[in-house]
Amino acid sequence: MFIEPHFGQNNSERKAGSGWIEVICGSMFSGKTEELIRRLNRALLAKKNIEIFKPEIDKRYHHSNVVSHNENAIRSTPVSFANDILLLASECEIVGIDEAQFFDDQLVEVCVKLADSGKRVIVAGLDMDFSGKPFEPVPSLMAVAAFITKVHAICMRCGDVASYSYRLNKSQEKVLVGEQEEYEARCRRCFIQGMKGKD
Numbered sequence: 660m661f662i663e664p665h666f667g668q669n670n671s672e673r674k675a676g677s678g679w680i681e682v683i684c685g686s687m688f689s690g691k692t693e694e695l696i697r698r699l700n701r702a703l704l705a706k707k708n709i710e711i712f713k714p715e716i717d718k719r720y721h722h723s724n725v726v727s728h729n730e731n732a733i734r735s736t737p738v739s740f741a742n743d744i745l746l747l748a749s750e751c752e753i754v755g756i757d758e759a760q761f762f763d764d765q766l767v768e769v770c771v772k773l774a775d776s777g778k779r780v781i782v783a784g785l786d787m788d789f790s791g792k793p794f795e796p797v798p799s800l801m802a803v804a805a806f807i808t809k810v811h812a813i814c815m816r817c818g819d820v821a822s823y824s825y826r827l828n829k830s831q832e833k834v835l836v837g838e839q840e841e842y843e844a845r846c847r848r849c850f851i852q853g854m855k856g857k858d
């Protein structure tokens with residue numbers, strides 16, 4: 660379980676350079692959004708001023724809320740570009756960002772600037788795409804993060820721990836918004852089997 664670092668800091672105590680970046684990564688269905696919501700709800704309990712963002716493209720469950728697969732939800736602001744977050748988050752203490760893999764590469768610089776200005780930045784996103792390749796900008800965010808949490812799903816084929824998001828259709832597009840109809844969490848063995856067409 661992730662324990663918040665120096666939580667006591669209040670708005671007036673925020674100093675340049677005293678923020679940090681946390682990354683929550685893993686496959687689809689691994690609990691990234693649940694963990695993001697858990698951390699943000701705890702921040703709300705601590706009466707922190709928070710802002711949450713998600714990319715415009717992700718409208719699977721709700722046009723604005725961040726919603727997990729098991730229907731936990733928290734209000735958020737959909738944005739088109741990573742740079743939009745800089746302006747919209749200028750007054751808050753904690754910034755939450757979901758579905759980081761859908762943002763442009765500017766997200767790394769944006770998160771660094773937010774942390775430099777004293778904010779706690781919590782980012783959740785896929786670390787690998789449907790082919791098992793690193794899914795930018797999440798790997799680059801991991802490089803600049805102070806804390807990284809990798810969460811895991813359950814393999815839908817064998818019940819082992821799953822780190823891969825297996826695509827159930829033949830599309831080779833990197834970005835394909837979808838759910839259980841399009842993707843399955845899989846362990847390495849079952850992912851390789853599927854990629855070889857041996858399901």
Ligand SMILES: Nc1ncnc2c1ncn2[C@@H]1O[C@H](COP(=O)(O)OP(=O)(O)O)[C@@H](O)[C@H]1O
Pocket residue numbers: 685686687688689690691692693694726727728729811812813814815844
């Ligand atoms: N294969 C799976 N492994 C684990 N949880 C799953 C799986 N399929 C569905 N779920 C559900 O998804 C929830 C996690 O959802 P969510 O936080 O939205 O994940 P993520 O953001 O990583 O896609 C779990 O609590 C569980 O109810």
Ligand SMILES: Cc1cn([C@H]2C[C@H](O)[C@@H](COP(=O)(O)O)O2)c(=O)[nH]c1=O
Pocket residue numbers: 686687688691692719784785787788789790824832833834835836837838842
């Ligand atoms: C692997 C993979 C996934 N996607 C899409 C599918 C979903 O819309 C999101 C991931 O959502 P989750 O909250 O992590 O379940 O990403 C994609 O576009 N391309 C991929 O390779």
Ligand SMILES: [Zn+2]
Pocket residue numbers: 814815816817818819845846847848849850
């Ligand atoms: Zn498996």
